[in-house]
Amino acid sequence: xxxxxxxxxxxxxxxxxxxxxxxxxxxxxxxxxxxxxxxxxxxxxxxxxxxxxxxxxxxxxxxxxxxxxxxxxxxxxxxxxxxxxxxxxxxxxxxxxxxxxxxxxxxxxxxxxxxxxxxxxxxxxxxxxxxxxxxxxxxxxxxxxxxxxxxxxxxxxxxxxxxxxxxxxxxxxxxxxxxxxxxxxxxxxxxxxxxxxxxxxxxxxxxxxxxxxxxxxxxxxxxxxxxxxxxxxxxxxxxxxxxxxxxxxxxxxxxxxxxxxxxxxxxxxxxxxxxxxxxxxxxxxxxxxxxxxxxxxxxxxxxxxxxxxxxxxxxxxxxxxxxxxxxxxxxxxxxxxxxxxxxxxxxxxxxxxxxxxxxxxxxxxxxxxxxxxxxxxxxxxxxxxxxxxxxxxxxxxxxxxxxxxxxxxxxxxxxxxxxxxxxx
Amino acid sequence: xxxxxxxxxxxxxxxxxxxxxxxxxxxxxxxxxxxxxxxxxxxxxxxxxxxxxxxxxxxxxxxxxxxxxxxxxxxxxxxxxxxxxxxxxxxxxxxxxxxxxxxxxxxxxxxxxxxxxxxxxxxxxxxxxxxxxxxxxxxxxxxxxxxxxxxxxxxxxxxxxxxxxxxxxxxxxxxxxxxxxxxxxxxxxxxxxxxxxxxxxxxxxxxxxxxxxxxxxxxxxxxxxxxxxxxxxxxxxxxxxxxxxxxxxxxxxxxxxxxxxxxxxxxxxxxxxxxxxxxxxxxxxxxxxxxxxxxxxxxxxxxxxxxxxxxxxxxxxxxxxxxxxxxxxxxxxxxxxxxxxxxxxxxxxxxxxxxxxxxxxxxxxxxxxxxxxxxxxxxxxxxxxxxxxxxxxxxxxxxxxxxxxxxxxxxxxxxxxxxxxxxxx
Numbered sequence: 001x002x003x004x005x006x007x008x009x010x011x012x013x014x015x016x017x018x019x020x021x022x023x024x025x026x027x028x029x030x031x032x033x034x035x036x037x038x039x040x041x042x043x044x045x046x047x048x049x050x051x052x053x054x055x056x057x058x059x060x061x062x063x064x065x066x067x068x069x070x071x072x073x074x075x076x077x078x079x080x081x082x083x084x085x086x087x088x089x090x091x092x093x094x095x096x097x098x099x100x101x102x103x104x105x106x107x108x109x110x111x112x113x114x115x116x117x118x119x120x121x122x123x124x125x126x127x128x129x130x131x132x133x134x135x136x137x138x139x140x141x142x143x144x145x146x147x148x149x150x151x152x153x154x155x156x157x158x159x160x161x162x163x164x165x166x167x168x169x170x171x172x173x174x175x176x177x178x179x180x181x182x183x184x185x186x187x188x189x190x191x192x193x194x195x196x197x198x199x200x201x202x203x204x205x206x207x208x209x210x211x212x213x214x215x216x217x218x219x220x221x222x223x224x225x226x227x228x229x230x231x232x233x234x235x236x237x238x239x240x241x242x243x244x245x246x247x248x249x250x251x252x253x254x255x256x257x258x259x260x261x262x263x264x265x266x267x268x269x270x271x272x273x274x275x276x277x278x279x280x281x282x283x284x285x286x287x288x289x290x291x292x293x294x295x296x297x298x299x300x301x302x303x304x305x306x307x308x309x310x311x312x313x314x315x316x317x318x319x320x321x322x323x324x325x326x327x328x329x330x331x332x333x334x335x336x337x338x339x340x341x342x343x344x345x346x347x348x349x350x351x352x353x354x355x356x357x358x359x360x361x362x363x364x365x366x367x368x369x370x371x372x373x374x375x376x377x378x379x380x381x382x383x384x385x386x387x388x389x390x391x392x393x394x395x396x397x398x399x400x401x402x403x404x405x406x407x408x409x410x411x412x413x414x415x416x417x418x419x420x421x422x423x424x
Numbered sequence: 425x426x427x428x429x430x431x432x433x434x435x436x437x438x439x440x441x442x443x444x445x446x447x448x449x450x451x452x453x454x455x456x457x458x459x460x461x462x463x464x465x466x467x468x469x470x471x472x473x474x475x476x477x478x479x480x481x482x483x484x485x486x487x488x489x490x491x492x493x494x495x496x497x498x499x500x501x502x503x504x505x506x507x508x509x510x511x512x513x514x515x516x517x518x519x520x521x522x523x524x525x526x527x528x529x530x531x532x533x534x535x536x537x538x539x540x541x542x543x544x545x546x547x548x549x550x551x552x553x554x555x556x557x558x559x560x561x562x563x564x565x566x567x568x569x570x571x572x573x574x575x576x577x578x579x580x581x582x583x584x585x586x587x588x589x590x591x592x593x594x595x596x597x598x599x600x601x602x603x604x605x606x607x608x609x610x611x612x613x614x615x616x617x618x619x620x621x622x623x624x625x626x627x628x629x630x631x632x633x634x635x636x637x638x639x640x641x642x643x644x645x646x647x648x649x650x651x652x653x654x655x656x657x658x659x660x661x662x663x664x665x666x667x668x669x670x671x672x673x674x675x676x677x678x679x680x681x682x683x684x685x686x687x688x689x690x691x692x693x694x695x696x697x698x699x700x701x702x703x704x705x706x707x708x709x710x711x712x713x714x715x716x717x718x719x720x721x722x723x724x725x726x727x728x729x730x731x732x733x734x735x736x737x738x739x740x741x742x743x744x745x746x747x748x749x750x751x752x753x754x755x756x757x758x759x760x761x762x763x764x765x766x767x768x769x770x771x772x773x774x775x776x777x778x779x780x781x782x783x784x785x786x787x788x789x790x791x792x793x794x795x796x797x798x799x800x801x802x803x804x805x806x807x808x809x810x811x812x813x814x815x816x817x818x819x820x821x822x823x824x825x826x827x828x829x830x831x832x833x834x835x836x837x838x839x840x841x842x843x844x845x846x847x848x849x
Contacts, residue, residue: 082599094581095581096581097572097582098581098582098600099583099584104592106600136569137584137586138584142562142563146519155518156520157519157520158519158521158563158564159522159564160562160564162563163819163822166522169526173504173528174505174514174520174528175505
């Protein structure tokens with residue numbers, strides 16, 4: 001196994017040159033792959049089936065040879081081979097805890113905890129009291145974050161969700177400095193405090209919040225910062241129950257730095273090939289985790305890698321934000337097309353009642369056909385097509401090849417907006 | 425310096441005299457330390473005229489009034505944030521818990537505290553290789569996380585389930601081949617009943633070997649059923665949120681042993697003196713714990729003292745099953761409910777003339793009924809009031825009110841306790 005003594009500290013890793021870090025990451029990656037192949041039967045099976053040997057994987061680029069494993073695969077594997085589907089690399093009774101997430105899916109507690117966070121040492125939280133409102137029961141959220149906070153030196157109040165009035169009282173009595181949980185629950189607590197006659201900014205000591213776990217937290221974050229002077233730390237932390245913390249925001253609020261405790265790839269979800277920085281793709285994680293080594297775990301979440309240096313001094317690439325789920329998006333000629341974008345491009349044309357985008361692949365080239373049902377047949381179809389074409393290219397950065405006008409009712413009401421019919 | 429104790433495997437075989445000598449030495453140091461570091465303890469000792477340097481053992485503290493749960497509530501108000509009771513600054517604690525009051529219980533860090541907790545976890549039969557569902561609550565109160573850590577330090581794999589989600593609990597027990605359960609008796613029975621409803625055979629489909637079910641009085645007949653019908657060994661523990669685990673049942677199953685590392689007294693609440701073996705008294709403890717040195721903490725729990733030697737070989741004193749509470753607080757489904765929690769909640773309902781919470785125990789489950797007498801029946805939306813009362817009072821007591829009964833004038837006597845215990849075991 002790897003020599004643990006020579007391993008650089010997370011703080012050092014985050015500030016290395018890209019080249020030095022890559023060397024370090026590849027060393028650890030080779031170690032965990034050999035280990036996982038030996039200890040986790042499901043990893044061996046996946047490698048053998050793909051005809052890949054652990055020693056074939058020398059560089060991060062080589063990882064492309066290994067098929068990904070996704071949440072759905074894990075659920076199916078756990079079902080046929082309970083409880084951990086062949087991914088547990090240690091005896092089950094050596095685990096400290098076992099969690100369950102919706103799926104159902106069992107998650108073992110890792111030695112690395114919920115990940116190394118932003119590389120903050122135990123001095124980071126010194127002297128601060130933080131309220132952790134993630135639930136401590138069943139799923140790994142509450143206890144995972146709890147451990148992370150305690151490791152950073154914080155004093156944690158394990159307050160969980162609910163009991164709003166009591167949460168207000170705790171926040172006031174203990175002069176709580178930080179809040180961890182969903183933005184909407186923080187809003188509920190602030191509203192309750194105001195309803196109880198407090199002036200939140202004056203009567204409370206809440207200086208920062210680490211909020212996430214919900215879509216659309218942006219406007220609340222803005223409100224917390226501007227109206228209540230609560231610093232929303234680094235925007236987000238990106239973590240999943242399966243692989244723990246993947247990326248953490250820094251004080252520059254400039255996206256989330258990827259952890260140095262895992263290999264994080266951005267890939268084309270269809271082919272598993274790695275993409276260049278700036279291109280949008282699926283986040284794939286290989287954590288250096290000796291308990292549950294999920295090699296190439298496909299999160300299903302979309303983002304992109306930003307490689308420019310960050311003002312905080314860390315040199316690790318960043319994920320600007322999570323851009324959606326890969327299941328809904330289709331990559332056409334190198335560009336992801338997401339139903340959110342197509343709705344925006346097409347929805348503004350009142351003449352169109354329904355649409356469906358069909359992607360196929362005749363002669364090794366992606367072809368995109370836009371089928372539309374018209375609300376009114378008596379319109380200038382050519383003009384509509386030209387206007388739509390321009391709009392679509394602007395918003396989706398890719399051009400459709402053809403527009404077919406189809407009879408009313410031929411696109412079912414519950415049809416997918418984008419259909420991928422490609423065969424490779 | 426700090427508290428240090430020999431191995432508890434050694435202590436549990438000591439003669440009473442040897443044990444007392446050892447504990448007295450530790451207590452002497454602890455009292456001096458608490459006097460220095462915990463301002464409200466200093467005030468309390470000063471008020472009783474006790475000089476720490478003159479304390480050589482527990483008998484020198486006989487005149488120190490007991491520290492009761494109600495005192496704690498006041499102290500936490502008067503000495504924020506930690507009642508002047510904790511010997512380290514709040515930000516040096518790993519966690520702060522919240523018990524009704526509110527009382528802000530510290531997460532303990534003293535070695536002797538964990539020595540005791542690991543010892544109790546082991547003494548009730550948990551060991552490496554066990555996979556245990558912990559259904560004590562992890563949010564806010566110390567119960568869940570404290571037991572979680574005690575189990576993990578014994579090499580046990582813990583599933584932090586908390587209470588609720590009965591069907592999920594059944595699924596987890598089956599799929600993970602869970603070997604042990606820890607929680608309340610009634611919740612354990614809910615899971616068993618649910619499993620049988622789902623068509624499962626407890627003996628064949630589960631791998632359950634041991635259930636530590638406590639927190640409620642009078643589990644006797646149920647525990648017998650669990651052992652005989654389902655082949656699951658049962659055990660019991662005794663704990664309070666303030667000082668953690670205190671006592672455990674050994675394999676001889678004749679009362680609970682007071683754990684090592686605790687200065688233990690049984691005090692008659694009539695005479696204020698130590699009771700004799702076979703008599704009823706209040707459990708009073710001074711755990712050897714330098715983080716949170718509660719000196720002469722009166723638990724409010726009543727039990728019978730047993731001093732005869734136990735067939736298991738341990739020489740530690742034992743207590744019978746709990747017989748009730750001193751004072752008004754009533755332990756219901758494992759949680760203490762206080763009149764002082766009920767009062768502010770009921771003050772929100774001006775239409776109410778009188779009220780009383782009644783705890784009963786039909787079908788082996790603690791049931792909480794709120795009896796309410798209205799000032800007038802006119803213009804009152806009873807359905808809405810019933811819903812509001814249930815929500816507000818359940819929130820305040822942190823335990824669900826099972827029923828709200830509107831009663832006629834006169835049913836609740838004018839002079840009455842706000843919470844009464846009518847349980848029959």
